Amino acid sequence: MAPADPWVSRSHRRQSSITSASFKSGSLTTSSPFIGSFEDSLLQGRMSTPPSASFDFVASIGVLGSSDLPMRRRCPPHLHVGFSAVFYASPGDPRSSPYVGTIDLYQHYLRLLDPPGVAAELPMPSAKLPRFPGYPVPERGQVQIVLKDSNETAFRPFLVPYDLTGLDRQGAGGRTFVRQKSYSVEQLDRKGRLRFAVHLQFCSPPERKRSRRSEAVRTPRYYLYHTIRVVFASRGSEPSDEWRIVRETPDSGATAINVDGSARFSPYPGPPDEWTMARKKAKERLKASAMARLEASTSTIEPPRLDLPSSPPVTATTLSHPIASTSTAGLAANGADERQIAIRLSTKDPKFQIPPAKFLVPASWRRFHLSELINKVLENDSPVPFDFLIDQTLLRSSLGAYCAATGTSEEVVLEVEFLPSTLPPQLESTTPSEDWVSDISLAVRGAVLTASYAGTLSLQHNDLPPPSTLTFAGHDLSVLSTCYVPHPLGSEDKRWIASGGMDRVGRVWEYSVPPLSLTAQPEVPAPTTLYTLSLHQAPISSVRSRPLPAVPTTATSAPHLLTAGWDGLIGLWDLTPGVNEGDADLEGADRKKKRRRQSTTVVNKTPMAALRGHTGKVSRAVFDRADVTKAYSAGWDHSVRSWDLSIGAEISSKTSDKVLLSMAQLTAPNLLATGSTDRLICLWDLRTDATQNISLTLAGHTAPVSAIAAHPTSSLMFASGSYDSTVRIWDARSPKQALFTLPVPKKEGDEDRSEPEKVLAVDWDGERLAAGGEGARVISWRVSGQGEPVANKE
Numbered sequence: 001m002a003p004a005d006p007w008v009s010r011s012h013r014r015q016s017s018i019t020s021a022s023f024k025s026g027s028l029t030t031s032s033p034f035i036g037s038f039e040d041s042l043l044q045g046r047m048s049t050p051p052s053a054s055f056d057f058v059a060s061i062g063v064l065g066s067s068d069l070p071m072r073r074r075c076p077p078h079l080h081v082g083f084s085a086v087f088y089a090s091p092g093d094p095r096s097s098p099y100v101g102t103i104d105l106y107q108h109y110l111r112l113l114d115p116p117g118v119a120a121e122l123p124m125p126s127a128k129l130p131r132f133p134g135y136p137v138p139e140r141g142q143v144q145i146v147l148k149d150s151n152e153t154a155f156r157p158f159l160v161p162y163d164l165t166g167l168d169r170q171g172a173g174g175r176t177f178v179r180q181k182s183y184s185v186e187q188l189d190r191k192g193r194l195r196f197a198v199h200l201q202f203c204s205p206p207e208r209k210r211s212r213r214s215e216a217v218r219t220p221r222y223y224l225y226h227t228i229r230v231v232f233a234s235r236g237s238e239p240s241d242e243w244r245i246v247r248e249t250p251d252s253g254a255t256a257i258n259v260d261g262s263a264r265f266s267p268y269p270g271p272p273d274e275w276t277m278a279r280k281k282a283k284e285r286l287k288a289s290a291m292a293r294l295e296a297s298t299s300t301i302e303p304p305r306l307d308l309p310s311s312p313p314v315t316a317t318t319l320s321h322p323i324a325s326t327s328t329a330g331l332a333a334n335g336a337d338e339r340q341i342a343i344r345l346s347t348k349d350p351k352f353q354i355p356p357a358k359f360l361v362p363a364s365w366r367r368f369h370l371s372e373l374i375n376k377v378l379e380n381d382s383p384v385p386f387d388f389l390i391d392q393t394l395l396r397s398s399l400g401a402y403c404a405a406t407g408t409s410e411e412v413v414l415e416v417e418f419l420p421s422t423l424p425p426q427l428e429s430t431t432p433s434e435d436w437v438s439d440i441s442l443a444v445r446g447a448v449l450t451a452s453y454a455g456t457l458s459l460q461h462n463d464l465p466p467p468s469t470l471t472f473a474g475h476d477l478s479v480l481s482t483c484y485v486p487h488p489l490g491s492e493d494k495r496w497i498a499s500g501g502m503d504r505v506g507r508v509w510e511y512s513v514p515p516l517s518l519t520a521q522p523e524v525p526a527p528t529t530l531y532t533l534s535l536h537q538a539p540i541s542s543v544r545s546r547p548l549p550a551v552p553t554t555a556t557s558a559p560h561l562l563t564a565g566w567d568g569l570i571g572l573w574d575l576t577p578g579v580n581e582g583d584a585d586l587e588g589a590d591r592k593k594k595r596r597r598q599s600t601t602v603v604n605k606t607p608m609a610a611l612r613g614h615t616g617k618v619s620r621a622v623f624d625r626a627d628v629t630k631a632y633s634a635g636w637d638h639s640v641r642s643w644d645l646s647i648g649a650e651i652s653s654k655t656s657d658k659v660l661l662s663m664a665q666l667t668a669p670n671l672l673a674t675g676s677t678d679r680l681i682c683l684w685d686l687r688t689d690a691t692q693n694i695s696l697t698l699a700g701h702t703a704p705v706s707a708i709a710a711h712p713t714s715s716l717m718f719a720s721g722s723y724d725s726t727v728r729i730w731d732a733r734s735p736k737q738a739l740f741t742l743p744v745p746k747k748e749g750d751e752d753r754s755e756p757e758k759v760l761a762v763d764w765d766g767e768r769l770a771a772g773g774e775g776a777r778v779i780s781w782r783v784s785g786q787g788e789p790v791a792n793k794e
Contacts (some may be wrong), residue, residue: 010054039194042088042097043231053084058082058148059103060657061224062678065138075704078657079135080679081108082338087234097758098195098338102227109133110275129282131389132205133275134223139164143200143224146638146657147232152692154655156232157638158198160247167265167766168220173206174265176250178465181231183244192244197231200224203268308739341399343414345374348733352378352386358413363400367421370395374418385421390414394734422729422739424718424779425769430745433458437772438501439481442765449497450778451479463513464524472509472527477502481543485575486559496530496575498561500501500540506533506563508575508605531605538567542620560608560655562631564618570633572645580606609648613641620663630685634663634674636724640684640693654684654693664708666732668715671695675705680718683732698735700728707762707771719764721786727771730781744771 041047062078085101086322109130137143145158160180167174179199183192203225250266340360347353354377361373371386378384388395395402395416403410431547435454442448442576446462457472457479464470479501485508487496495513500506511527521783561573582604616637624630630651631643637660642651665672670686683696703723711717716732717739730736744757760773 001789033587037316042100042194043197043199043229047088049088051088054084054086054098056082056150057085057101058150058152059228059230060146060148060154061103061228062144062146062657063135063137063224064143064144064659064677065141068639069176075677075679076136079108081105083230085230085232089613098231098233101230105135105224105228106133106275108228110278113278128281129286130401131279132221132223132225133271134203134225137162137202137222137224139167140223144657144659145198145228145230147230148657154638154657154693156196157657158196158230159462160198160200162200162202164202164204164222167202167205167222168204169265169267171207173204173268173270175201175203175268176265177201179248181246181248183246184233185242185244195233197229199229201226201228205268205270245704287696328467339400339410341365341403341410341414342412343399343416343494345370345416345418347418349419352384352418354378360543361399363403364398364412366398367395370418371418371421376571378518386418386422387421387734389417389419389734392734393736394739417733422783425729425740425742425783427745428768428780428782430780431460431778433772433776433778435478435776436760436774437776437778438479438760439483440761440763440770440772440778441483442483442763442768442770445765448770448778448780449482449484450772451482451499451501452776453478455479455501455503457497457509458481459497459511461513461773469522470511470527472497472499474507474509474512474529475499475503475505475782480539480541483543483545485545485561496559497527498543498545500533500536500543500563500565502539504536504539504565506536506540506543506561506571506573507531508533508561529602531603533561533563533571533573533605533607534766535571535607535610536563536565536567536569538617540565541618542622544620544622546623547625556720560623560628562621562623564621564633566617568612568614568616568618568635568637570614570618570621570631570643571607572609572611572631573605574608575605580608582606609645611643611648611650613653614639615652619661622663622665625665625667626669632665632672634660634672640672640674642686649697652688655695656682658682661704661706662708662720664710664718666710666715666718667713669734671716671732673708673710673718673720675701675708675720675722677704679703679705679722679724681705681708681730694737696732698730698732698738700738700741701726703756703758706758706760706773709762709764709769711764712766719762719769721759721762721771721773723756723758725759727759727762727769729769729782744775744779746775747775 028222059081060078061081062076064075081103082427083101083103085099087099088097097285108587110133112130140163141161143158143160143162145160146154147156147158148154154716158180160178162178164176167176180197182196184195185192187299187671201224202222204220204222207220215444218573245759261262339362341363342358342360344356344358345354346356352374354374359373361369367386367388370388371383374386375383390402391406397405400410401412402408408414424750431448432579433450433452434456435452437450437452439451440448444461448457448460452458455473455477459470459472460468461470464469479499481501482497482499485496485498487494494510497509497511498506499509507529508531509527510530512525514524538565542562546560559575561575563571563573614633616635616636618633621631621633624632629644629646631645633643634640638658638660640654640656640660640663642653643649658674658678658680660674660676662675663672666683670684672683674682676682679699679701681698681701682694683698684693685695695717701720701722701724705720705722707721709719711719719727719729725744727742727744729740729742730738744759746753757775758773759771761773762769764770764783769783770778772778
């Protein structure tokens with residue numbers, strides 16, 4: 001049986017571990033220990049009234065460890081567990097209780113060892129068998145539990161910080177719990193009514209016996225285990241609600257921890273015998289299954305042959321001329337001597353449509369042979385390379401090898417989708433930067449605009465005289481975001497750039513590129529601060545303008561800007577001269593001195609609107625590509641929000657179980673791509689009638705995804721950057737794997753470095769892909785292939 005529930009066994013020792021806080025008043029109070037009450041009975045599941053019918057829910061469980069831990073232990077993969085919940089009628093109260101449910105982690109991991117309907121083998125190698133019936137967590141961090149309904153729609157997140165330092169009790173093993181409760185406080189009832197609660201149980205299994213040689217090497221393991229008790233209200237929270245949060249642990253009154261950890265933690269003997277026996281039987285089944293497969297592979301079996309005519313069923317009525325058998329010498333010299341595979345080719349690209357037909361091709365054919373076949377069908381004078389998708393997987397081997405690797409029968413007709421190929425990227429250059437690179441823009445042809453932690457912007461432009469670099473200095477702290485801004489009418493000889501960062505002040509810069517001269521080297525005037533933008537009370541994480549016109553030097557009647565910050569605010573700015581202007585607002589003595597030295601033309605702008613809705617840091621806010629009255633934002637509160645800028649109001653909010661670090665709108669309509677801390681990329685369906693918030697999930701990165709950049713013309717292609725020191729190119733039509741993985745090249749002298757060089761920024765103009773990060777350099781790759789020529793370049 002599973003271990004006893006410490007929620008019940010320790011009820012006589014419960015005490016508040018931290019104070020509870022009122023979100024509005026800011027007052028601090030200390031919670032009292034539990035007493036026998038309706039609330040106590042509800043939390044323990046010992047109600048005298050009968051429960052309601054059970055309702056099905058799903059819990060998505062994750063954890064984010066402290067930053068001083070290795071990445072592999074800091075952010076383990078999320079766990080999804082189904083559970084049921086009920087509610088009770090309150091005695092003497094017409095209102096019903098919140099929902100109460102138990103997430104059984106022990107039974108979840110036990111089922112992984114013996115899945116229903118699988119008697120002979122497990123769907124995982126023995127190395128992947130869970131070694132313990134619990135969710136692995138780092139020593140310190142924050143547990144994130146997102147509750148979802150039966151339609152996989154997230155409706156309630158729980159964020160519970162914890163610290164398990166000393167839980168292993170020097171290898172003897174220990175266990176503890178953390179309980180967090182949320183009360184809705186009313187004017188006449190300051191204690192409040194219980195609306196949400198979560199009870200987490202942690203353990204550290206006792207250390208296995210080690211040899212004397214390995215006694216010095218000991219890494220404690222920590223787990224979220226047994227069961228998780230959740231209480232959640234049927235009604236969601238409102239912005240006007242006032243909350244009192246109470247967090248409890250056992251014996252929290254102790255000020256010190258004994259050597260054996262007895263002040264805070266109880267002994268834990270390890271998982272029950274039932275688990276040990278189940279895991280032993282699972283390993284035996286795997287071993288027997290592996291032996292059976294080995295014996296089957298050594299026996300000689302005649303492969304089945306496809307009973308189809310020697311030529312594909314294509315007639316002169318479907319094409320301009322009949323096609324000979326694809327196994328002729330023109331495409332494969334020895335095709336007639338090989339086994340054949342039937343395929344059906346199709347494409348969603350109207351430029352390369354071919355009549356529907358089945359083809360009989362040799363099993364040894366690869367992408368080159370299939371591309372040659374399509375080019376012959378299309379009668380292309382200049383061959384076009386193609387990529388091929390089978391069941392959303394890129395074909396990277398021969399057709400026969402694909403069938404063998406996936407277990408696909410060669411007797412079925414393979415449905416093969418083809419699309420114009422993207423040629424492998426080629427490393428072009430690496431350019432040093434002053435400090436970590438936080439943002440990159442390639443919106444202007446021949447130019448690279450970067451923001452750095454040194455507090456400066458750098459513009460490298462082919463039109464500038466040597467050394468072809470312009471530096472923008474003015475921010476007091478690190479710059480986190482930058483972009484080009486379409487300048488207004490009347491300023492045709494000037495160009496604008498916007499930026500924001502840790503100093504909480506947004507800036508709009510003006511610079512000019514002198515005309516080329518054959519007689520003397522032109523003089524480049526220093527860039528100047530045109531506007532300061534005052535709104536945010538925390539660092540500005542995102543600065544984005546309306547989409548650039550066809551030629552960036554073209555003036556616009558009303559340039560607009562979006563800023564977003566860690567304070568949860570999004571600012572909408574009209575940069576038209578004379579609109580929403582005031583005195584320069586530069587804080588601090590240093591800024592006052594700087595203001596006296598600057599020209600009086602520095603003007604402070606106030607926002608057209610401040611968009612409120614996010615409850616955490618906003619990572620990115622962008623204008624819609626097609627409709628500039630719409631905008632989208634994503635943030636740390638797990639949400640993607642849509643905005644109507646004409647009225648300054650939120651249109652919709654879509655939630656998830658992920659901390660969103662980056663976002664970009666794809667050129668395909670109603671599609672956003674986000675990167676998150678759980679190492680996944682998600683595609684969001686923005687249509688109001690969409691049945692799911694996230695339409696597609698792409699996995700491949702091994703660390704948080706910090707940057708996303710969409711291809712400017714190809715509707716479903718984008719690039720991503722991650723803390724795992726790679727940049728990946730994706731096509732949404734092939735979600736199971738990236739088209740290309742580009743590792744960040746090692747610096748000279750850093751060949752032995754084991755820690756990855758985090759990528760913080762990525763941009764892609766369709767021909768060139770640039771990335772930067774903590775390596776303090778900009779890395780460029782030449783990428784060619786899909787997409788039309790980019791129009792919005794000089």
